[in-house]
Amino acid sequence: MTPLLEVRGLTKSYGRSLGCAEVSFDLWPGEVMGIVGESGSGKSTLLNCLAGLLEPDAGEVIFDTRADGPRDVLRMGEPERRWLARTDWAFVRQNPRDGLRMGVSAGANVGERLMAVGARHYGDIRARATDWLRRVEIDPARIDDRPRTFSGGMQQRLQIARNLVTGPRLVFMDEPTGGLDVSVQARLLDLLRGLVRDMGLSAVVVTHDLAVVRLLAHRIMVMKDGRVVEEGLTDQVLDDPRHPYTQLLVSSVLQV
Amino acid sequence: MTDYNFAYLDEDTKRMIRRAILKALAVPGYQVPFASREMPMPYGWGTGGVQVSAAILTPEDVMKVIDQGADDTTNAVSIRRFFEKTAGVATTTRTAEATVIQTRHRIPETPLREGQVLVYQVPIPEPLRFLEPRETETRRMHALEDYGLMHVKLYEDIARHGRIATSYAYPVKVEGRYVMDPSPIPKFDNPRLKSEAIQLFGAGREQRIYALPPHCRVESLDFEDHPFEASKADHPCALCGATGSYLDEVITDDAGGRMFVCSDTDFCATRRGEAA
Numbered sequence A: 001m002t003p004l005l006e007v008r009g010l011t012k013s014y015g016r017s018l019g020c021a022e023v024s025f026d027l028w029p030g031e032v033m034g035i036v037g038e039s040g041s042g043k044s045t046l047l048n049c050l051a052g053l054l055e056p057d058a059g060e061v062i063f064d065t066r067a068d069g070p071r072d073v074l075r076m077g078e079p080e081r082r083w084l085a086r087t088d089w090a091f092v093r094q095n096p097r098d099g100l101r102m103g104v105s106a107g108a109n110v111g112e113r114l115m116a117v118g119a120r121h122y123g124d125i126r127a128r129a130t131d132w133l134r135r136v137e138i139d140p141a142r143i144d145d146r147p148r149t150f151s152g153g154m155q156q157r158l159q160i161a162r163n164l165v166t167g168p169r170l171v172f173m174d175e176p177t178g179g180l181d182v183s184v185q186a187r188l189l190d191l192l193r194g195l196v197r198d199m200g201l202s203a204v205v206v207t208h209d210l211a212v213v214r215l216l217a218h219r220i221m222v223m224k225d226g227r228v229v230e231e232g233l234t235d236q237v238l239d240d241p242r243h244p245y246t247q248l249l250v251s252s253v254l255q256v
Numbered sequence B: 001m002t003d004y005n006f007a008y009l010d011e012d013t014k015r016m017i018r019r020a021i022l023k024a025l026a027v028p029g030y031q032v033p034f035a036s037r038e039m040p041m042p043y044g045w046g047t048g049g050v051q052v053s054a055a056i057l058t059p060e061d062v063m064k065v066i067d068q069g070a071d072d073t074t075n076a077v078s079i080r081r082f083f084e085k086t087a088g089v090a091t092t093t094r095t096a097e098a099t100v101i102q103t104r105h106r107i108p109e110t111p112l113r114e115g116q117v118l119v120y121q122v123p124i125p126e127p128l129r130f131l132e133p134r135e136t137e138t139r140r141m142h143a144l145e146d147y148g149l150m151h152v153k154l155y156e157d158i159a160r161h162g163r164i165a166t167s168y169a170y171p172v173k174v175e176g177r178y179v180m181d182p183s184p185i186p187k188f189d190n191p192r193l194k195s196e197a198i199q200l201f202g203a204g205r206e207q208r209i210y211a212l213p214p215h216c217r218v219e220s221l222d223f224e225d226h227p228f229e230a231s232k233a234d235h236p237c238a239l240c241g242a243t244g245s246y247l248d249e250v251i252t253d254d255a256g257g258r259m260f261v262c263s264d265t266d267f268c269a270t271r272r273g274e275a276a
Helices: A043-050 A078-087 A106-116 A122-135 A152-164 A182-199 A210-216 A234-239 A244-251 B011-026 B047-056 B074-086 B135-143 B148-161 B187-193 B265-275
Strands: A005-014 A017-027 A032-036 A058-065 A069-072 A089-092 A170-174 A202-207 A219-224 A227-233 B062-067 B100-104 B117-121 B172-174 B178-180 B198-203 B208-212 B218-220 B247-251 B258-262
Touching: A005 A043, A017 A043, A017 A219, A017 A227, A032 A043, A032 A210, A043 A058, A043 A170, A043 A202, A078 A089, A089 A152, A106 A122, A106 A152, A106 B148, A122 A152, A122 B148, A152 A182, A182 A210, A202 A210, A210 A234, A219 A234, A219 A244, A227 A234, A227 A244, B011 B047, B011 B198, B011 B208, B047 B074, B047 B100, B047 B117, B047 B198, B047 B208, B062 B074, B062 B265, B074 B100, B187 B218, B258 B265
Parallel strands: A032 A202, A032 A219, A089 A170, A170 A202, B062 B100, B100 B117, B117 B198
Antiparallel strands: A005 A017, A005 A058, A058 A069, A219 A227, B172 B178, B172 B218, B198 B208, B247 B258
């Protein structure tokens, strides 16, 4: 079996300050990788480099494409990378306003990726949008409403539907539960877990919330100052942290 | 005529515009940037069209100017006078006799033939503008043929109105490649964008020129289950009786009286002349 994503020596710095340095890992099909660390530790830089939104200074990101097998996405042309980004990849942002088109209806938001890959049958697009709204627990009667009339949790679920509608194999998530209250967070995590399992998705989830990785991720990487300080199975790392920073992180979680 | 350079613009400017036109003809539907000049009229009154016309006019040309199909409205009359004064070319209102036709918002009803040039005045050349405000991003989308967004707009139309409600400036795909805004012509005119004549589009404020060479393939965007329809008011012309021409609705009194007449005044007058 080949890994879905192979990352080798990924390095990105912003002038003198370091974004992330020499990050390497493999992501296998169906696996969810959690990246944790405090603010400024390079998590988001890493995620943006992986998704082709930022150009790293060095390293390779090799994705197992459907057509040609493993390819370095950093050396692909932009048309090809954009095609990947709207078919096999998905990017769920922390703020749904960044990931949604606020000016058009929920149905158009879900349908956009379908139309971008060539769907030209209005009835089909609408049927699939309806189906996806139902799957993310949004009342299909609201298909023609604009996202700005939705609550924060609904917007986040709409963003997930919009991203998963083309059946991607790899999902990047940047703090998917950030800014939501805890009960909404719990429902969203439950939903995400179900979707990841049912669709056999691989995912890279960036978060500072250890509860999120505990529930979603199979493996985690702990980052500090742009470097990976510890890596392993989620339960192993969280129950028996080795690195002093991980120990600090785990012990900082409030117990209620 | 000694007061002006032929056709108002200086020769270097004309050369610059001609180069843009040649490039636009070579890449149908692609918006070529050009250094638009200040013209003696406000933006929005056809500064782009006037510059394109000035760059292609020769002393032998016969010019016609229409605004919404009519030869006798302010915009058409003043631009026609402008070229009479600055280029001394012959002018006409007869579509068949003209070699250069500058237009705003219509394609003449009489089919154009080889050797004629139709120059459009374009307010906003970018079909993606209202969906994506960043110019850097829209240019990239054109380069990468990333046109999913265009259908999002049509989707929204159907979701809200039950049909594609866009009735003018209806987006087209040119030669299977570039998505283009045909300027605010009614969608009735879209099928007639495939023509024997050369069609040039000038946007003065936005500084873009684009073109359709003769016989160029032009498809209106649509959905399989909501196909494109070239619609018009379902009436015959009240003056000439034509049933296949695009009509203007004219309010005749304040008691609900109205009539539908051809928007192309030359077409209508010619038909009435023949009937009489």
